[in-house]
Amino acid sequence: xxxxxxxxxxxxxxxxxxxxxxxxxxxxxxxxxxxxxxxxxxxxxxxxxxxxxxxxxxxxxxxxxxxxxxxxxxxxxxxxxxxxxxxxxxxxxxxxxxxxxxxxxxxxxxxxxxxxxxxxxxxxxxxxxxxxxxxxxxxxxxxxxxxxxxxxxxxxxxxxxxxxxxxxxxxxxxxxxxxxxxxxxxxxxxxxxxxxxxxxxxxxxxxxxxxxxxxxxxxxxxxxxxxxxxxxxxxxxxxxxxxxxxxxxxxxxxxxxxxxxxxxxxx
Numbered sequence: 496x497x498x499x500x501x502x503x504x505x506x507x508x509x510x511x512x513x514x515x516x517x518x519x520x521x522x523x524x525x526x527x528x529x530x531x532x533x534x535x536x537x538x539x540x541x542x543x544x545x546x547x548x549x550x551x552x553x554x555x556x557x558x559x560x561x562x563x564x565x566x567x568x569x570x571x572x573x574x575x576x577x578x579x580x581x582x583x584x585x586x587x588x589x590x591x592x593x594x595x596x597x598x599x600x601x602x603x604x605x606x607x608x609x610x611x612x613x614x615x616x617x618x619x620x621x622x623x624x625x626x627x628x629x630x631x632x633x634x635x636x637x638x639x640x641x642x643x644x645x646x647x648x649x650x651x652x653x654x655x656x657x658x659x660x661x662x663x664x665x666x667x668x669x670x671x672x673x674x675x676x677x678x679x680x681x682x683x684x685x686x687x688x689x690x691x692x693x694x695x696x697x698x699x700x701x702x703x704x705x706x707x708x709x710x711x712x713x714x715x716x717x718x719x720x721x722x723x724x725x726x727x728x729x730x731x732x733x734x735x736x737x738x739x740x741x742x743x744x745x746x747x748x749x750x751x752x753x754x755x756x757x758x759x760x761x762x
Contacts, residue, residue, distance in 0.1 A: 499599035506606035514611050521611065528615030535687065536561060536623055550691035555630035556719055557689060562624025563643075563711040564686035567650030568679070569617035574651075575658040577607045579672040582665035591759055601750060604662065631719070639718045642732065649735035650710035654679060656742035657705070659750050666753035682707045690724040698724045709738040 514521050539561065543554045552560075581604055584590040593603045624647075633639065661675025668674065682705070690698050690712050701707040702725065709731075716723055717732030 499602040502598035503602040503606045506603060507609040510606070510609035511611050524612040525615045528612050529619050530615075532565070532616045532619045535565075535684070536619075539687070550689045552689045552691070552721075555627050556721075557687075558623050558627035559631065559719065560689060560711050560715055561687040562620050562622075562627050563646055563650065563715055564683055565620030566617060566624055567620075567647050567710055568654050568683040569613065569620050570647070570651035571654035571658060571679075572616060573610070573613040575605050575655045576610065576613060578605055578658040578662040579675055580604070580607065581662040582668070582672050585666060585757065588759055590757065594757075600754060601659070605658075633718060634720070638733075642714050642718055646711060646714040646735060649714075649739040652739035653706065653710050653735070653742050654682070656739070656746035657682070659743075659746040663746070663749040663753035666757055678705060678707075682710075686711050695725065702727070706738050706742065709735045 536558075539549075539554070539557060542549055547553070549557060581590070584593075584604070590600075593600050596603065628643070657678050658675070661672075661678060664674065665672070682701070685693075685701065686707060690708070698708070702709075702713075708724075713723065713727070714732045714735055717729060723729060723731070
């Protein structure tokens with residue numbers, strides 16, 4: 496693991512140095528990333544121009560859900576967003592070049608074309624999260640205060656595990672980036688809204704099958720003092736670190752199985 500992290504760091508630094516060679520281009524793309532992601536929250540603001548609550552939640556409450564999910568996803572996207580390119584490497588055989596290098600294949604794929612411009616997404620999520628924390632009238636306790644950063648870090652780990660698991664699936668499907676994106680980018684969009692807007696079967700699916708609810712819904716509802724969907728126990732608010740650890744372990748198993756099944760293109 497230490498060698499893999501070292502390889503990841505070296506590759507990421509290489510791409511960052513390449514990016515910063517053209518500082519104006521980096522600034523414009525990062526700003527574009529920030530603005531592009533801001534439109535999601537603008538849509539929510541437009542909704543609240545016509546209604547006072549959405550699914551029973553006020554604007555600051557939804558901003559908390561949005562900011563927590565957006566920041567967590569932004570961190571995972573920055574670290575592991577390049578995993579969706581694996582399908583193309585499997586299809587054209589260029590993954591072979593990574594296999595012969597004395598470094599972790601996972602680290603090489605994850606750090607490939609490390610995109611520093613994705614900081615724009617993280618910045619936008621943090622700004623919305625900061626607004627929510629300032630606007631909400633929350634009876635803060637040490638547990639609630641600690642749960643906010645834990646929620647973001649654990650959520651990032653859950654999203655990162657989905658990136659890895661989706662990449663492992665591409666060893667079989669070869670080019671299934673859109674299937675992976677439906678759980679990563681699609682999951683981020685889903686979590687920007689309260690669970691009361693969705694059917695119970697969907698809420699069950701993102702709680703017990705693909706545990707996206709642990710990214711922000713369950714811990715955030717504890718912070719807000721809101722009732723839990725599906726009458727779940729409130730103790731689950733503190734489960735995200737454990738869920739993230741299990742997701743990472745399962746994603747690691749799936750990755751190793753997928754890599755062992757790789758047979759190149761035959762060319």
